[in-house]
Amino acid sequence: MRTPYGHEVYAIGAEYSSPAALYEAAKMVRDAGFKRWDVHSPFPIHGMDDAMGLGKSWLSAVVLTGGISGFLTAMLVEFGPSWGLYRLIVHGKPYDWKTVPAFFPIMFEMTVLFSAFAAFFAVLIMNGLPRPHHPIFNWDRFARASNDGFFLVIEARDPRFTEVEARELLERSGGQHITIVHED
Amino acid sequence: MPLVLNKRNFSWITERISGVVEQPAPRWWWVCFTITGCIAMFGLFCLGYQISTGVGTWGLNHPVGWAWDITNFVFWIGIGHAGTLISAILYLLRQKWRTSINRSAEAMTLFAVMCAAIFPGIHVGRVWMAWYLAPIPNNYGIWQNFRSPLMWDVFAVSTYFTVSVLFWYTGLIPDLATLRDRATTKIKKFIFGVFACGWRGSNRNWRHYEMAYLLLAGLSTPLVLSVHSVVSFDFATSILPTWHTTIFPPYFVAGAIFGGFAMVLTLLIPARAIFKLHDIITPQHIDKMAKIILLTGSFVTYAYAMEFFVAWYSGNAYEKFAFYNRVLGPYWWDWWVGMLFCNMLAPQLFWFRWCRRNILVVYFVCMCVNAGMWFERFIIIVGGLHRDFLPSSWGLFIPTWVDIWTFIGTLGIFTSLFLLFIRFLPMIAMSEVKIVLPEADVHAHSPNGHHPVQVGGMERT
Numbered sequence: 001m002r003t004p005y006g007h008e009v010y011a012i013g014a015e016y017s018s019p020a021a022l023y024e025a026a027k028m029v030r031d032a033g034f035k036r037w038d039v040h041s042p043f044p045i046h047g048m049d050d051a052m053g054l055g056k057s058w059l060s061a062v063v064l065t066g067g068i069s070g071f072l073t074a075m076l077v078e079f080g081p082s083w084g085l086y087r088l089i090v091h092g093k094p095y096d097w098k099t100v101p102a103f104f105p106i107m108f109e110m111t112v113l114f115s116a117f118a119a120f121f122a123v124l125i126m127n128g129l130p131r132p133h134h135p136i137f138n139w140d141r142f143a144r145a146s147n148d149g150f151f152l153v154i155e156a157r158d159p160r161f162t163e164v165e166a167r168e169l170l171e172r173s174g175g176q177h178i179t180i181v182h183e184d
Numbered sequence: 185m186p187l188v189l190n191k192r193n194f195s196w197i198t199e200r201i202s203g204v205v206e207q208p209a210p211r212w213w214w215v216c217f218t219i220t221g222c223i224a225m226f227g228l229f230c231l232g233y234q235i236s237t238g239v240g241t242w243g244l245n246h247p248v249g250w251a252w253d254i255t256n257f258v259f260w261i262g263i264g265h266a267g268t269l270i271s272a273i274l275y276l277l278r279q280k281w282r283t284s285i286n287r288s289a290e291a292m293t294l295f296a297v298m299c300a301a302i303f304p305g306i307h308v309g310r311v312w313m314a315w316y317l318a319p320i321p322n323n324y325g326i327w328q329n330f331r332s333p334l335m336w337d338v339f340a341v342s343t344y345f346t347v348s349v350l351f352w353y354t355g356l357i358p359d360l361a362t363l364r365d366r367a368t369t370k371i372k373k374f375i376f377g378v379f380a381c382g383w384r385g386s387n388r389n390w391r392h393y394e395m396a397y398l399l400l401a402g403l404s405t406p407l408v409l410s411v412h413s414v415v416s417f418d419f420a421t422s423i424l425p426t427w428h429t430t431i432f433p434p435y436f437v438a439g440a441i442f443g444g445f446a447m448v449l450t451l452l453i454p455a456r457a458i459f460k461l462h463d464i465i466t467p468q469h470i471d472k473m474a475k476i477i478l479l480t481g482s483f484v485t486y487a488y489a490m491e492f493f494v495a496w497y498s499g500n501a502y503e504k505f506a507f508y509n510r511v512l513g514p515y516w517w518d519w520w521v522g523m524l525f526c527n528m529l530a531p532q533l534f535w536f537r538w539c540r541r542n543i544l545v546v547y548f549v550c551m552c553v554n555a556g557m558w559f560e561r562f563i564i565i566v567g568g569l570h571r572d573f574l575p576s577s578w579g580l581f582i583p584t585w586v587d588i589w590t591f592i593g594t595l596g597i598f599t600s601l602f603l604l605f606i607r608f609l610p611m612i613a614m615s616e617v618k619i620v621l622p623e624a625d626v627h628a629h630s631p632n633g634h635h636p637v638q639v640g641g642m643e644r645t
Binding site for chain 2: 018019020022023026038039040041042043044045046047048049051052054056057059060063077078081082085086088090093099102103105106108109110112113115116117119120122123124126127129130131132133134136137143144145146147148
């Protein structure tokens with residue numbers, strides 16, 4: 001979709017006065033059946049995931065995978081040298097099942113380390129970050145999204161998107177400063 | 185009682201906290217930084233001197249083979265624990281008051297762990313061989329002893345530092361985006377833009393972000409408990425009287441949180457006064473931290489008492505002698521001043537609300553605890569070593585100027601790093617403080633409805 005001046009349209013956005021107003025608007029946009037839309041706020045708004053119809057974040061599955069791989073890595077790193085490569089006898093302590101607990105602290109630490117890395121990289125990758133530029137930054141009012149602004153943005157690539165319908169919905173939900181945001 | 189006083193709104197929080205970073209450094213900052221920077225430089229000189237000369241420049245000798253170095257290591261690692269407790273454990277416990285102190289406490293954790301890592305790093309003797317601690321295949325075919333508590337320590341401390349950095353940076357991303365959006369010059373916008381990773385505050389992003397934050401908190405919680413437990417294993421798995429005890433892991437963890445909270449208050453009380461953050465770090469916050477100092481101080485007092493009881497109850501002559509020696513031996517004053525007065529008695533003032541609300545009393549107790557926790561580690565380490573099993577090898581520890589100035593140098597490094605932090609990064613988590621405002625609740629009736637100005641929150645703008 002293009003504007004009469006030839007700009008590619010990214011989305012239509014509106015600003016709301018408070019988290020509560022944004023929350024109510026999000027429920028209306030969800031119920032209208034839009035799929036490619038988002039809200040932007042300076043902090044996570046409690047209850048917004050339900051208002052947007054989003055489910056649980058499955059980032060936790062990535063972290064579980066990271067933790068398991070950390071645990072297995074520790075097993076390999078500890079038992080490999082200690083049983084096979086370099087059997088170190090200190091204080092005459094034997095290598096049998098009774099001494100296995102002495103290997104636990106490092107297994108625990110490696111599990112936590114790999115899980116934390118998984119959580120960190122998963123939050124970036126699942127959010128498509130780092131992304132130095134984004135069309136939404138073309139909207140001059142949007143700088144307030146990291147300060148005290150509450151925004152709702154419906155993308156033009158949403159199959160249900162028509163400018164008239166989207167604008168009407170944003171107006172009805174109490175949005176102010178309704179703006180067409182350009183791609184470039 | 186509101187966590188942010190005087191009905192401050194979202195943009196006030198942004199302005200006040202970003203303002204610390206955006207405005208030119210005040211004169212006092214340069215004065216403090218010059219002093220701490222000089223101390224840090226002298227500390228770095230001492231490190232260079234002892235690396236090039238050898239650890240013989242320390243006062244270590246038989247029978248005291250661990251002294252200020254390991255004392256300082258345990259002291260600094262312990263200080264870090266309060267930051268993780270505030271950022272992770274209080275998060276899991278849904279303690280909303282943590283939001284105004286967690287960022288600076290986490291930064292303090294990182295700087296404390298950096299200072300801690302210096303000491304065992306030097307203590308290995310040949311610093312350039314420290315990579316032998318890592319399980320890397322090498323051409324000698326030598327591998328580590330994975331059943332050694334010292335090896336556990338390497339993994340625990342390095343994991344702790346790495347996870348703390350990840351947790352801290354994840355929390356910083358939304359605030360870096362705020363600074364990016366407010367940046368006035370292209371260079372600032374570029375630098376903050378790079379580190380903010382293009383954060384847009386999108387709720388689809390917040391959803392994953394909050395899950396990641398929750399999981400990092402959940403991971404950091406057992407981690408922080410494990411780190412000081414592992415540090416205590418360095419002692420508890422040995423056979424020395426006063427070291428060889430099962431109470432050490434919880435005793436060390438409680439002591440770490442105790443000492444760490446005192447350091448958090450030591451840093452935050454001046455920072456709050458200088459940057460006029462009284463509406464965000466309120467008397468309520470200081471009151472709650474004082475209560476945690478009282479609680480953990482009571483754990484520590486219990487542990488001290490239990491050590492004496494077990495020494496008597498064990499019937500072990502060496503154990504009994506060691507504790508008799510702790511109170512009446514050559515280091516008697518360390519015990520009476522450091523452990524008894526600073527750690528056991530001084531925090532008892534916090535039973536009284538008046539003391540928890542009086543900044544001078546709070547600061548006095550925190551200084552006592554800072555000193556007392558250093559003395560505690562010194563007594564545990566040197567007190568355990570200086571009376572060997574053979575009276576012929578008894579001796580005392582006398583620190584050299586290198587010992588003393590390396591420790592003072594780490595205090596300089598720590599404070600210099602903290603000053604740089606408050607100068608260049610938002611010292612309070614803006615995006616988190618905004619959540620605790622009443623108008624952040626989507627079911628709030630009106631933005632200005634039920635939020636009266638509280639006693640103690642004087643207008644300070």
